Amino acid sequence: MKVEEERMKNERETEGVFEPKIVGFLCYWCSYTAADLAGVSRMKYPPNLRVMRVMCSSRVDPVFIIKALLDGADGVLVAGCHPGDCHYQKGNYYARRKIALTKRLLESLGLEPERVRLSWIAASEGPRFAEVAKEFTERIRQLGPNPAKGALFL
Amino acid sequence: MGGNGFIPKILYALCAWCGTGGSETAAALWLKYPENVRPFRVVCTGALDPAYVLRALIEGADGMVVSGCHPGDCHYNLGNFRARRRLAVMKEVLNTLGLDGDRLWLRWVAHGEGKRLVDTAFEFDAHIRGKGPNPLVKRWDT
Amino acid sequence: MAKVVEIPEGLEAFLISLLEKGIVSGLVVLKYLEESSKASYALVPAGGDTEGLAPLFPFMPANAGKVLSRLTLEGPFPNPIAVVVRPCEFRAFVELVKLEQGHMENLLIIGLECGGVYPLGKMVKENVGDFIGAYYEALKKGEIVPDIRPVCQGCDLFQPVGADIVVSVVGRGVPQLAFLTEKGLDAAEKLGLELKEGEVFAPLSQALLEARRERKGQIAEEIKGEVKGIEGLERVFGKCIGCHCCSHVCPICYCKDCFFESATFDYEPISYTERLERKGTLRVPMDTVLFHLGRMTHMATSCVGCGMCEDACPVGIPVSQIFKFIGSDLQELFGYVPGRSLQEELPLTTYRLEEFSEVEE
Amino acid sequence: MDKESTVLVYGTNLAGYRAAYALAKIGYRTVLLNRGAYVDEYRNQALAQLPLDFCWACGHMPQRLFIGLGAMQVFYNADLLEVKGEPGHFTVKIKKRDHYINNFACTECEACIRACPVEVEEAGKKRKAIYVCPEIAWENIFIIDEEHCTKCGECEKVCPTGCLKLDRTEETIEMDVGAIVLAPEYDEPTEDDLAKFGFGKVSNVVKSSDLARSSLFTNFVRNSLERPSDGSLPKSVAVVVTPQYNHGVEYESYNATISAIYRAVRTKELMPEAHVVVFFREFRGFGKGHYRWYERALELGIEIVRAWDLSVDKGKKKGDVKIRYTLGDQEKTLETELVILITGQKPPTVMEKLSKVTGVEADEHGFCKVLPFTCGKTTQEGVFAVGEFTGPKGNPEVVWEGYGVIPEIVECLGEKNFSPAPPPQLRDVSGEEPKVGVFICSCFGEFNNYMDLDALVEKVRDLPGVAHVEIINGCCTPPTIQETAQRIRDARVNRVVLAACTPLQKLLKFRRVVMMAGLNPLLSEFLRLREDVIRVHEDREGMLEKAFVLIASGVEKVRKAQAAPPPMETFHSAALVIGGGPSGMEAALAIADGGFPVTLVEREQELGGLAKGLRKDLEGHDLSGYLAQLIQRVEQHPNIGLYKGVQIKDLWGYAGHFYAELEAGGEVKLVQAGVVIPAMGAKPFEPKGAFLYGEDERVVTQSELEDLLAKGKVPPGPVVMIQCVGSRNESHPYCSRVCCSQAIKNALDLVERGIEVTILYRDLNTYGFKEDYGILAREKGVKFIRFSADRYPQVSLSNGELKVQVHDLERDSVETLEAGTVALSVGMVPDVENYAKVAQWLGYKLDSQGFFDTETSMCPYEEAIKRLMKPWELSSNGVFPVGLVHSPRSFTEALLTAKDAAGRALTLLGKSQLPPPNAMYVSAVKESKCVGCGLCVDVCPYYAREIDEAQGVAKVRPYLCDACGACLVACPSEAAYLRDARGEQMIPSIDALLL
């Protein structure tokens, strides 16, 4: 464990500023398209967000989020269509419940629920996507590295 | 034999070729055997899963006899060689744990050996009558 | 108030009479395997072996919810069957029925007012006779039985909900049956029982409830403190051997192929190399904590806190305490009590249009 | 004018049968003329010659399948009267008389037998004038004994299906066919022919073929060795190979001596205490593995006597038999309790008649003449002859001829005229609750005589899952098949239990019933009310009970059945031939002529292989001429892609999907094929250092001697030839088959030139008609000296002279011969390195001697023979080794293996997409459960499974799967399963059996 701590310290020192790793689960129909739009429109957002496309935000099993958090991600963003706009009609309502569950679970376990974020981003909201990415990255940067990274026995 | 009115339930596992053929030959010759011997068809003795045998012996059979093509005659070339190994292990497991592996017989019967099949049915029936009921069948705590 | 009757001759006799009078064609109940020392659930058919029924045996060798699910997975019983269940077991079964893992039809539910059970290991190592007296003594007084499992000590759902017949023992010298449904009353009538009006539970039951609630709070706090944070997780789950026994005995974990045992978690060699490069050292098999947390997200909303997982854990991780007391947070989130009602929808398969706005951004 | 496509097969020898089967698979109809009343009334060689003491009925069945499917038509009591026309357009006149009982409509209820008032006693057993023959259950043909039948008509009256008609008279019909195959069965020597051996005169002399026949379906048991005179078991047994002592009367089939050894071994195994002696002149076990059997006989303590002459008579003690024989110069006698004769075969008696009718010519021995270098072409174009009709041979040869003649026949035929009827449209029942219909056959009311079917119906009705129960009349005759299908449909059920009789014979009919009702047969189960209950029990209560549990178990089995369509697979219709020797070329040409692309890869720059130096064989055939012709045709054939001087870099895949990487001119080319034909040839044994070879130039091999002679150089005499150099020893435990012929050929040439020749040998392997030349050589003065395996001749130099010292085994004396030249008869050895590489690529095993072997690579000896006779083309994974790769053999014999391979390949090629032979019954993999341990792959006898390395799970190659279930038992987690016997079906089904 010592080794790990050192490693992380080094990371911070050499780079000066902590660059978080963020996994983004984006729904295919809305948020992913929004990310596309952001890209096409050359809107700048931080490179920390690593995008994973899912068909619907409800496909994001809480296990995925926990897996990401335990395995090196500093934050997880789940984004989908606005409530009522779901391509699959009600997927995002389920997603919302799942995120609520995940966050509560993290809270109960004394972990940091704020590392998980749910955002509704419609297909046309390219700028909002960039905004969310920026905001969330900043937020995580403030939170600092996810301590789970260094935990050997996880 | 059978004086106490004990009629054992016996499963006769037959392969689809020689075993079944043997029983059909027996039928063609109108050879009789006891009604309590019930055929259980598998495609090959090599396809007789130990789980099937154990299930039978735990859930109601007083004995089980397995017949298939003689070694070397297997319709599928090798099935019966492997069946013999499986059966050997089954018997050894049962015997080691004191569960009477002798309630399980392996005897090869060829297609034309209707008489041998019938003889086996009689012999095994008498063998099991001699042994009495399979105690596992009546145990609720299996 | 309900129709009740006292049964001085004991619950066993009542159950046997159900069978003998042909009211049911079978019983699912705990039954002694060996004289008064070990028991197991059994399906006893009419005319079957009714020796040594042990409906109140203070251990849980299997969760009866799981037993009932196994029995009725393929379809409902063709004839009525009486089942004696603890409240958590019945709630587990209700959850399973919602999950299409069982059928409620033709079951006459006899719910026990539960005094809690001891850790299963005690059944293996000790003699029930040595402590059974103390057990009933405590119940009679409406106190928490010492030495019962922590989840039982902190269980405030020990009064059965949804049963046809309720067996009340807490605070009573003689057990009492309450017939709450038509099915139950019908059975009583066929048995020719003389029913009277009475309270389902004795006043001391309420006292026990209070005591349990208090204990629940204590344990929840303790256990939450223990698992708190990354270090807590490491400390509590560090010795987990990854056998998944907890999931296997769990009545709610009904999956045939557990996600965590699927090929998804067989990693390519390269992923080990990558992780090694990243972390320097890595626990193998990996994903031990992920399994527990993941399982929690999968089933904690339905966790009935029966404690089987903890009984079965070979390395003594307080699995059920964690699941029960953290699970209850999640259940509260959705206002859901697993197994309370067949009609109540599973939290994650339903939704409201307006809710949880706090998680949206 | 279009050519006719139907083929007439006269006779039922195994080769004819096999040809008919292969034609059906390719898509041609055949008409089979059986002279007898049932399937093997006339004995074919395979059944009688080698003592097949084991049952292979199940191997025979697939061929008979095509009768049911309509590709093959069989006429019984039939004869060929007249043939007119020309190849492709023959008009034949046929005489036939159908069975009194129409086999397709007969339910085998045996009502006729009970009704028959005529009792006949035969061999101590009583039977009626109408009876079932043979008394084995795989083809119960009802026969009326003409001699005793009074034609009273009682049987016809009681026949419920009307399939029995007594007024079936002989008919003569005319039909047009494209080609004719003559495949009459063999003639056994008569009592007179065997008088010398006491047969018919001495009571305890029996023919092995009779023993084989009686034990064929029962396995060889002790009791079958009882002495005819008094029924006692003999304490001593002699086995005599008669044709070796009966020249000119009967001919020795290739199997005769190994049959004798085999019979002796089996006898000894049953009666270890008995004294067993085998008599023959020469041991001619030249098949692979034969020599090992010979050794096994010695191990068991069987005495082998190479008597020069022999006769049999009554012994002193009653019932005993005396054998007089000569050994070397000595006369000896042996008293024994039982003599078993291994007999040969006579020239076919039908030869003369068939000659007249079809115009084919006989050879000098009286067998049908076959044109050189062909498999079955006779002197009459369009008429083919196969099997024992054309001469004595071995079982493999007979089987190979059946396939080998196919390319030759197909040339004469028109368009294909047979394709199996497409399966009926099946209903999709997925998502429906299982509703089981139980249909109980009453066999036209017959079963009511034995049990209360109505009571059974009542019991069954209450079983969970049963939606419908009814009694039906039958479900195996054409009208009842239709009717039952309709009833199933009317009952609106989606699972079917059919409780009737033998699925072993009627499985296809039953499946058809279910399919006609629109259901996948996987959703059905067939039970045997007759075989498991009615005929084998007496107690009515017990029978009812048993019938009930059987049905209950069937219901449980189908309740959880799941339908699945047959997996389809593509088959790449092309062949890859590895090696451009004569057999490789022959196979390539036959397939290419059939219209399919062939890739032929030869690593040398030139075609021809080992045969390049050959001139003529013992019989005088022009080998070099034929080879030149082959090379020319191969080089010009438009369907053959020829790669000379090219190596195969890599080869992978399985039947239908082989891929090879060739490296040609620095380029890598990928070739695809459906079948692979390894034809890499063998190598001559190099006797380096032995017998002064390589040290003294006067010591040469037979081939070198032949070269000298061909160049007109006369070697210095006298010539001493040493046989079995590098053969039949520890490292090469087989007979190389060709060396004796070569020695005789050279010896005859030398004596012509006035040079003295002595042949030192162990066993003179002049099999079949080659024996003529052996006799000729003796007549011409070639000297023969027999030595034993443990005392090989010594070649030495003394004063520059070659001397050969030999121990004469028969006279037990040591002789020293002066030699001008010593010729070594070297055998052939496998090209192990090359074979191993190809074998590994193909996932194939080499046999213990290092050769490729389709038949024996994975199974014991008996199994090998049976497997050979089974018509599963695909049990070899689409790999057909030919020529010397398979086993040592002569030029012309190697061609036969090539034609056989081509014939087999033709049955597979030309079908671009195939459902597997076992259709929906093949095994399958539940991938989510599979961890890729490979146990199922290891146990699969058919190469039908592999591990998909990328996914780490097992995959099934459905076309190769024979649904034997080995995989499902090997797999502890049931990731491997049979589609009709999943665990969730079997367990409740067992529980129900125990009700």
Add this chain to the structure above:
Amino acid sequence: MNVFVTKGEGRGNLVFRALLKGLMEKDVVKVALVCAEDPTGNSFVHVLTGDTSVVESSWPVPPVMPVQGARVVSKITRKGPVELPTAVVLRPCELRAMRELVKLNQVKLDGLLTISFDCPGVYPLQQYLSGDRSFMKASIDEAFGHFDLSGTRPLCQICHRFTGELADVEVGFLGAPDEGHYLIGHTRRGEEALKALGYQEEVDLERRVDAVQEVIKQRIEAREGYFKGEFGPKVVGVEALLTTLHVCINCHNCMRVCPICFCRECFFDSDALKVLPGNYLVRAERKGALRFLPDTLLFHLGRMNHMSTSCVSCGTCEDACPNDVPVSRLFAMVADKTQAIFDYEPGQDLDRPIPFIDYQDEELHDYEEPYIESTTHRPSSS
């Protein structure tokens, strides 16, 4: 096969720490798979590490066996061999199980350098985890030298395959003088590894061979005696066996932790055994009652049929049994018998296929019922 024998100093875990560290420093391997203390310091977990400091604080030979090492190796290499050369310290039973898994395609050996040793046995897991250490007379490191078995699991006390000769590198303590050990390179790989560490001197192994043989002899005797005399009577026979299984709760955990039970889903957990309620009722009627969860005996017997021929007697199943069923001893007792049928020793010979895929034409006739043909017809019913 090369057998390169040399000598080292010391006993116990420090030997392995030094060995592993040396191998990593000399770049013979890049990674080590060893046990390390868990965060509570109360148990041990396997770690894969490329860090020598982790190795220095590791417990290559812990006093308990929470997870069977073969399972760990299988988890890592099922999908393909390790990419970086890896040293693995395994107990002899773990090693045998691992080699058995090679045959079952669940372990790929390439890239692994296996290290094994004279195993002194392990303590019962649950007892150890309870924190009560009174049963430990010696620390694990002391136990190495003295082979003090008191308190170790019963099966360990009668283990006769306790040496690591199947490994690339065997660390032998028995017979080694001066509280030292032998280092034996059984394979070329092992020999090269030792030479890379600078061991050049070859020594004679005679003293060790005798010592080992002596212990093996004792253990075999003890094993037979235990199964026949002490343990057997307690579990053999319908009554005794079922009583033994009374405490089984059907959790199937024994199967889950078993290194040989490699199936993803056990047949006995599959749908095959899930039947209609009526079926259970019929069975209950026959038996008087039916135990739930059902099929306990079927599961244990079935599993014995499936895998006892490959059982390495490692005892993990018993450690993982929440209810103290003596599973591992039952299995070992049966396995001794079933393995003897084929003269098969799991994990010994990599080229020997597991018995169920192999066969001989002539064998096992004792298990076939002989048939003597009778000429008289039997009565048709009795």
